Amino acid sequence: xxxxxxxxxxxGTGEKHGTPxxxxxxxxxxxxxxxxxxxxxxxxxxxxxxxxRRAQNGxxxxxxxHRLEMLRRVQGNIHRDMDIIISLIVAEQGKPxxxxxxxxxxxxxxxxxxxxxxxxxxAPRYVFEKLLPYRQLWVERRPFGVVLTISPWNFPVxxxxxxxxxxxxxxxxxxxxxxxxxxxxxxxxAKCFWEAGIPxxxxxxxxxxxxxxxxxxxxxxxxxxxxxxxxxxxKIAIAAAEQLIPxxxxxxxKDAAIILEDADLDYTVQGVIWAAMHNAGQACAAVExxxxxxxxxxxxxxxxxxxxxxxxxxxxxxxxxxxxxxxxNDMQMRVIESHVEEAVQGGAMVICGxxxxxxxxxxxxxxxxxxxxxxDMKVVREETxxxxxxxxxxxTDDEAIRLANDSPYGLSGSIWTRNKARGLTLASRxxxxxxxxxxxxLSATVPxxxxxxxxxxxxxxxxxxxxLLGMTRPMSFSIPRFxxxxxxxxxxxxxxxxxxxxxxxxxxxxxxxxxxxxxRSLFQR
Ligand code: NAD
Numbered sequence: 001x002x003x004x005x006x007x008x009x010x011x012g013t014g015e016k017h018g019t020p021x022x023x024x025x026x027x028x029x030x031x032x033x034x035x036x037x038x039x040x041x042x043x044x045x046x047x048x049x050x051x052x053r054r055a056q057n058g059x060x061x062x063x064x065x066h067r068l069e070m071l072r073r074v075q076g077n078i079h080r081d082m083d084i085i086i087s088l089i090v091a092e093q094g095k096p097x098x099x100x101x102x103x104x105x106x107x108x109x110x111x112x113x114x115x116x117x118x119x120x121x122x123a124p125r126y127v128f129e130k131l132l133p134y135r136q137l138w139v140e141r142r143p144f145g146v147v148l149t150i151s152p153w154n155f156p157v158x159x160x161x162x163x164x165x166x167x168x169x170x171x172x173x174x175x176x177x178x179x180x181x182x183x184x185x186x187x188x189x190a191k192c193f194w195e196a197g198i199p200x201x202x203x204x205x206x207x208x209x210x211x212x213x214x215x216x217x218x219x220x221x222x223x224x225x226x227x228x229x230x231x232x233x234x235k236i237a238i239a240a241a242e243q244l245i246p247x248x249x250x251x252x253x254k255d256a257a258i259i260l261e262d263a264d265l266d267y268t269v270q271g272v273i274w275a276a277m278h279n280a281g282q283a284c285a286a287v288e289x290x291x292x293x294x295x296x297x298x299x300x301x302x303x304x305x306x307x308x309x310x311x312x313x314x315x316x317x318x319x320x321x322x323x324x325x326x327x328x329n330d331m332q333m334r335v336i337e338s339h340v341e342e343a344v345q346g347g348a349m350v351i352c353g354x355x356x357x358x359x360x361x362x363x364x365x366x367x368x369x370x371x372x373x374x375x376d377m378k379v380v381r382e383e384t385x386x387x388x389x390x391x392x393x394x395x396t397d398d399e400a401i402r403l404a405n406d407s408p409y410g411l412s413g414s415i416w417t418r419n420k421a422r423g424l425t426l427a428s429r430x431x432x433x434x435x436x437x438x439x440x441x442l443s444a445t446v447p448x449x450x451x452x453x454x455x456x457x458x459x460x461x462x463x464x465x466x467x468l469l470g471m472t473r474p475m476s477f478s479i480p481r482f483x484x485x486x487x488x489x490x491x492x493x494x495x496x497x498x499x500x501x502x503x504x505x506x507x508x509x510x511x512x513x514x515x516x517x518x519x520r521s522l523f524q525r
Pocket of ligand 1: 150151152153154155159177178179180208209210211212213214215217227228229230232233235236250251252253283284383385411453457
């Protein structure tokens with residue numbers, strides 16, 4: 001890994017902001033001060049959006065080939081800066097390098113995948129209309145204009161990269177407000193774009209807290225891509241609705257894994273515990289609810305707690321042997337503690353973990369399994385976003401699906417079984433954006449698949465061809481097909497009985513449900 005220096009960075013807009021307040025970045029693992037970045041004052045939001053608006057036409061007119069060339073250079077810079085980016089993720093997030101490396105892999109793959117998908121996905125689509133054979137018709141994908149991207153802290157590179165890359169390739173300019181908890185990682189990522197030659201006005205990164213995000217939303221971007229919590233997403237959706245701005249929302253979740261009675265438990269426990277505990281559970285698609293067939297519950301709890309004891313070592317990401325890092329911030333720690341406390345006070349049994357790990361300046365929570373929870377407990381209903389699972393028994397497949405779907409969220413879900421066909425049947429009944437059999441969150445690592453959601457987890461889709469299309473609006477064209485030969489439309493003025501009769505006959509023939517019906521219509525009055 002590259003060595004980190006304490007740094008003060010300049011603001012990505014390229015502007016001087018007098019003597020602005022700064023965001024301090026501190027390691028959640030050690031409390032060490034890592035660096036400061038200047039905050040863009042919220043009053044500057046309209047100017048930031050305006051600057052992006054002025055740059056947009058030039059960026060779009062430069063053409064797809066030019067934009068893809070620029071993004072290939074960005075890919076080169078991200079590749080070049082791999083160790084720096086990984087070090088910053090580890091430092092600001094307190095996670096082990098292995099987890100930062102997998103985030104890096106998924107991230108660079110997003111860029112490469114969008115570059116590969118762009119020409120085909122954004123190509124014009126030609127349409128033939130039988131009533132208008134003399135006109136050429138087609139659909140183009142046009143950028144929205146200025147896309148505002150607001151991102152969270154838990155995957156500070158992967159999550160913003162998808163909308164930024166898709167947005168830029170499609171010809172939008174981007175205003176990016178990263179999380180206030182990961183300013184240095186965000187700065188390093190933005191540098192990869194600017195050093196590739198992408199102008200500062202085409203990708204502006206502005207650092208600040210929620211007030212800056214809210215001010216940018218109000219400054220009328222043309223589209224908003226937001227990843228974060230449900231309460232913030234709701235506020236943004238309301239503000240966007242008032243301005244009729246389209247929004248893509250990737251919000252919180254409470255993923256369920258269903259373990260059937262025939263599951264291979266050694267394999268299943270490995271997969272489910274990783275899906276629950278990686279990133280210290282601070283992943284939107286982390287397994288938080290595990291529904292286990294009653295006949296396998298005791299075995300599951302034994303194997304899961306043994307695996308945690310043997311393989312999860314909690315500590316600073318940089319420390320050798322660490323497999324689970326820190327909790328990002330105090331607010332997140334309070335949510336985790338309050339969910340677990342409420343459950344325990346309500347009678348839940350702690351199989352392992354159950355509390356904060358005291359000592360040192362870092363924030364850590366022990367990997368936790370709870371049983372005997374009730375459906376009304378926060379740890380069952382709300383997003384906990386920590387290394388906690390609740391294990392809940394079920395008797396029948398229908399009951400398992402009902403319990404898994406009894407959630408306001410809908411991100412991803414999984415079925416664990418030796419019977420693939422049964423697994424797929426049940427997976428297709430989950431109310432989620434992605435379902436796996438014998439795996440979980442696989443779509444997070446396959447950027448060719450859309451990252452989609454339902455219910456309170458949001459709408460729109462990041463990644464995949466859908467991610468590119470979501471950064472564009474359709475614009476259709478019609479021109480004379482043969483030279484400049486112009487044929488007046490039948491439905492234009494004047495309205496004559498002759499034209500009416502002809503059009504009526506035409507409709508009867510062309511829209512008859514069968515050939516026989518069409519022929520009959522030819523001779524009908
Ligand atoms: P958050 O909602 O607190 O903040 C997200 C971003 O919004 C930050 O940049 C923040 O500064 C900004 N913000 C805060 N208030 C704002 C406002 N009023 N207007 C505009 N912007 C505002 O979320 P977080 O704690 O940073 O991230 C964790 C959440 O993100 C979890 O709920 C997690 O599930 C969710 N998440 C979802 C996905 C997904 O794909 N569905 C992925 C990752 C994280």
